[in-house]
Amino acid sequence: MEVLIRTSDVLNRIVRFTGKLFAWLSVPMIILILFDVITRRFLVLGSTKLQEMEWHLHAALFLMCLGFGYLQNSHVRIELLRERFSPRLKAWIELLGCGIFLLSFCVLMIYFGVNFAHRSYVMGEVSSALTGLSHRWIIKSFIPLGIFFLLLAGVSVACRNIVYLFGPERLRKEAEAHAPELHNPEEELAQVRLK
Numbered sequence: 001m002e003v004l005i006r007t008s009d010v011l012n013r014i015v016r017f018t019g020k021l022f023a024w025l026s027v028p029m030i031i032l033i034l035f036d037v038i039t040r041r042f043l044v045l046g047s048t049k050l051q052e053m054e055w056h057l058h059a060a061l062f063l064m065c066l067g068f069g070y071l072q073n074s075h076v077r078i079e080l081l082r083e084r085f086s087p088r089l090k091a092w093i094e095l096l097g098c099g100i101f102l103l104s105f106c107v108l109m110i111y112f113g114v115n116f117a118h119r120s121y122v123m124g125e126v127s128s129a130l131t132g133l134s135h136r137w138i139i140k141s142f143i144p145l146g147i148f149f150l151l152l153a154g155v156s157v158a159c160r161n162i163v164y165l166f167g168p169e170r171l172r173k174e175a176e177a178h179a180p181e182l183h184n185p186e187e188e189l190a191q192v193r194l195k
Contacts, residue, residue, distance in 0.1 A: 001167035004159040005175060010073060011156035012178070015149050019068020022061060029057040048131045056139045063146025067153035073180035087182040091161040094181050098158040106151035113144030157181065 032054050039045045049195055069075060082090065119125075121137035126171075164175040164182065 001171050002105040005163045005167070005171055008156045008159040008175075008176055008178075011152045011159075013021050013112060015153045015156065018149050019065045022064035023068075025057050025061040025064075029054060032057065041092065048127070048129045049133055051131045052129070056133070059139055060142045060146075063142045064149065065076070066146055067149035067151075070150060070153045073154065087176065090182050091164045091179075095158055095161040095165065098154045098161070101155040103151065103158070106147050109147040110144045110151065113140075113147060117141040117144065134152070153170055157178075 032050055036047065036054065082093075085093070087101075104136065117137050117140040120140045126132065126134040126135040127136065127152060160175045160179050161181075163171050174189045
């Protein structure tokens with residue numbers, strides 16, 4: 001159980017670092033969008049490359065921050081039902097959801113995503129627009145890469161919930177302290193206010 005909690009901590013750090021690093025893509029994306037809007041409005045210029053770069057940055061930002069968002073518990077949940085559940089039942093639901101849905105989805109997405117990006121590289125795929133960006137395989141490579149970090153986040157959450165459900169008392173408390181998925185939103189807000 002000690003190994004599981006340490007594995008969860010290491011994976012947490014990796015996914016959080018990656019998410020925070022790629023969150024900086026929002027800065028060049030905002031600058032590109034502003035530049036594109038201003039030049040379209042006042043100079044009546046439009047650039048297909050700029051528009052494609054905007055959605056490439058947006059896709060990379062979204063995909064590389066998926067795992068971080070999952071660790072932060074910022075994805076959609078049905079709180080009306082969930083808030084009435086005990087932390088133990090929440091841990092079981094999270095563990096089963098990770099094992100049955102998230103991890104299997106990630107493995108399939110990585111498998112097919114690598115093939116998708118590889119085919120694009122081999123074909124030398126470029127934009128369908130004449131003045132668009134080349135090397136379409138680069139953005140397609142972010143699909144399996146981003147899903148890989150989501151997979152790491154899922155393994156981290158699964159390890160943490162296994163420790164919470166089956167581990168010794170001292171490790172259970174540590175697992176619960178680092179598991180936002182076991183708390184209700186009101187409890188999380190109260191903890192933030194105390195800090």
